[in-house]
Amino acid sequence: MSEHDGASTATSGSQGGAPAVILTVDDDPEVSRSVARDLRRRYGGDYRIVRCQSGGEGLAALRELTLRGVPVALLVADYRMPQMSGIEFLEQAMDLVPSARRVLLTAYADTGAAIDAVNVVDLDHYLLKPWIPAEQLLYPVLDELLGAWLAGGHAVQAELRVVGHQWCRRTADLRDFLARVQAPYRWYPVEQPEALRLLEAAGADAEPLPVVFTAAGQILVAPTRTQVADALGLGTAPSEPVYDLVVVGAGPAGLGAAVYGASEGLRTLLVERTAAGGQAGQSSRIENYLGFPDGVSGAQLAQRARRQAMKFGAEVVTTKTVVALRGAGSQHSVVLDDGVSVAAHAVILATGVSYRRLTGDGLDEFTGRGVYYGASPRQAQDCADKDVVIVGGANSAGQAAVHFARHARSVTIVVRGPSLDASMSRYLIEQVDALENVTVRTCTEVLSARGDDHLTAVTVCDVRDGRTDTLPTGWLFVFIGAEPHTGWLHGRVARDDHGFILAGPDLLHDRRGERAPDTTSRSAGRRKVDESPAAPPAPSTIWPLHRAPYHLETSVPGVFVAGDARAQSGKRVASAVGEGAMAVMLVHRYLAQQ
Incomplete structure (x- = not known):
């Protein structure tokens, strides 16, 4: 290896520690x-x-x-x-x-x-x-x-050292966060002498974990994501009180909206509760996204989109959760979990979905200690020569199985349905079938989990005859269901019975699929609204205006929805990105009328 020498340039990579x-x-x-x-x-x-x-x-x-x-x-x-x-x-x-x-x-x-x-x-x-x-x-x-x-902010990221326990839920969450924001760090299992020396030198105890040491000399004990993000130089607070557009959620839909909004001149704020990418950001390889015939990882796609949005001037705030939406008319207010409120002329809700939690005995107890919802690329290395169980039959589960199969001794896919055909793309089914160390158990569900300080086995049940079986494993990854992050909108924005946000034409029907009640009087000779597609809809308890709602507009005029959180959405990366771009076009149309 050759050490560096020579003249300095304007593109310095030596900020904040050792040179890049x-x-x-x-x-x-x-x-x-x-x-x-x-x-x-x-x-x-x-x-x-x-x-x-x-x-x-x-x-x-x-x-x-x-x-x-x-x-x-x-x-x-x-x-x-x-x-x-x-x-x-x-x-x-x-x-x-x-x-x-x-x-x-x-x-x-x-x-x-x-x-x-x-x-x-x-x-x-x-x-x-x-x-x-x-x-x-x-x-x-x-x-x-x-x-x-x-x-992209990489050169100003300080080197982090993390001391923790592999089977600690807080430590697992921290390592996943660092992986998703692609922050370099060195990992010290607390059992190793070097980790104990670090703790002793810092005057820190082995509990609570994890403990994070920054290059600037900070010692963060069991830190929040916001504290870690601040140490990395990531934005964690809005810089302005008012924006043209606030995008809630940085999955593919939110990133698409931020890129198009900022590139078209809107002062855009993107708020994300964890890291860019959403569920898609955890995918090891997305192979059916347009323009990437050999695939692209979700993290790479998300980080490139994040850089693209910032290049156009979008402001990105991480580790902040939006807890309330207030206001009406041309002025909306978005409230963050730290009490900070920002005003926006328009809002795009791209909050996405999360995996459904398993409810069997012991499964909650071992969450973060062998049971994980979703997976990060780093975990495949941890599973080298181990037995892995994956629950789910959609594309995310298939992508994870293919990725883990490169490292794990065996991978077992547990799916409740009779086959993978109903929910997984054909190209992934063919890849799974070709892997010798991958087994698919259909008509099966997970009943319980057991272990000591971490998971050691799960019990599964054949839903056809009730027979049970025990699968020895220390690694269970769950990719089932789609629960929208919309509970904070209860009573504010119309949703369906599953919590997905109603938009556009759906607002003219109630949650049972019926026409929303017409609150205006009709003369005997007047045609009914539902018999005349060209006529503007009458105001109702769901949609308050005489004009028709735009395609992605929610029950609150000026507030739009894009991606997986929308009722009847496509649940694919490409459709989410497209809806994010379309939502910005509709935002322009909305703002032009104000």
């Missing part, structure tokens, strides 16, 4: 030295340049850097290498350093492969060899990529 890394991989010693030399000459003052001569060596270096909490800003890999090509290296590197920018070096004859890699590894750029002069062909490209990496 630019890592190069090339098996040709001459080319490898040439790449490192040009990188040191331009970026050596602000970045550490690490040179590797094989894909395996590069992955080993990335694992070491990740373990030490050193941020990696840029990966530069040659396409043609023995044992592991540059594309294969970058694809595996995505799991270790998902926020790093990726560049492929290729000869002219291999440009077709480089273009294919744009989708395979979410490639940021490919460069033709040789890149002479570097001032014209190399540095402008890398300057732009490093600038984008810095704009």
Whole structure:
């Protein structure tokens, strides 16, 4: 490995701790030295340049850097290498350093492969060899990529050290949060001597856990997500009292709304209670999203969308929950859980859904200690050579099964229905069927869980004949049901019997699918409203105005809904993103009439 030297540049990656890394991989010693030399000459003052001569060596270096909490800003890999090509290296590197920018070096004859890699590894750029002069062909490209990496806030993230217990619910929640915001940290299980030395040096006890140590010297004992987000430099409070548009929820629908709202000139605030991505952000690989034929992870898609929204000027607030919606007419008020209230001319509700909780004996007790709702990519590494049980038969469950199967000894999918055909896409069913270490148990449900300090086994039941069976496992992941995050809107916005938000034409019917009562008088010669599609709807207890509601408009004029929280929504990433964009178009139409 080569240490950094050379002149400083404007794109500094050395803020807030150790300098970020630019890592190069090339098996040709001459080319490898040439790449490192040009990188040191331009970026050596602000970045550490690490040179590797094989894909395996590069992955080993990335694992070491990740373990030490050193941020990696840029990966530069040659396409043609023995044992592991540059594309294969970058694809595996995505799991270790998902926020790093990726560049492929290729000869002219291999440009077709480089273009294919744009989708395979979410490639940021490919460069033709040789890149002479570097001032014209190399540095402008890398300057732009490093600038984008810095704009994403990665360089100002302090290195974190986390001491905790693997089977502690609070620790599991913290590690999942750090994974979802792609924050580098070093993990110290409390049983290890090094963890005990850290606690002793800090004067902290082994309870409560986790304990977080920041590069700035802060010691956070059992911190809230907001405290951790503040330590990472993430926005946790609105900067303005009034916005044109407030988007509640940063799943695919909310991110889509924030991108289109900000890009079209609306002062946009995006509020997210955890991290960007929603349920989709936990997907290991989404393969049916338009434009990504080889798939993209939910975390990558979410983080790229978040950066895109911020590039256009959207303000993103994380770890804050919206608890109330007030106001009417052209002025709405969104109240956060810390009591802060912001005004908005229009609001888009993109609160999404969460997985339904299992109710059997012991399942709640072991939540966070072997029972998990959803899954983060890091957990696949924890499950190496273990037996994993996945509950659910939709796409999210299938994606998780395929991902876990790469690491786990066995994966068992438990689904209540007679097959996966009713809820899982065909491409995923075929992938699951092809995996030798994956078993699908149909017509089965989980009854209970047992263990000591963590889960050790679950009892399942065949719903056809009531026979039970015990599955030894320390890892149960649940992907069932879709409960909307709309309880806080009770009595404020019309919802169906399951809590999903009614919008557009649905507002002209009550929750049983009938026409809402007409509160206006009708003369004998006047045509009934429901017989004349062109006539404006009469005011009702659900929809108060004479004009028809816009397609995604809720029972509160100026408040729109997009994505999974909407009644009868498509429950797919593409449809959610599309609804987010459509909602912004309708917001413009609404604002033009005010």
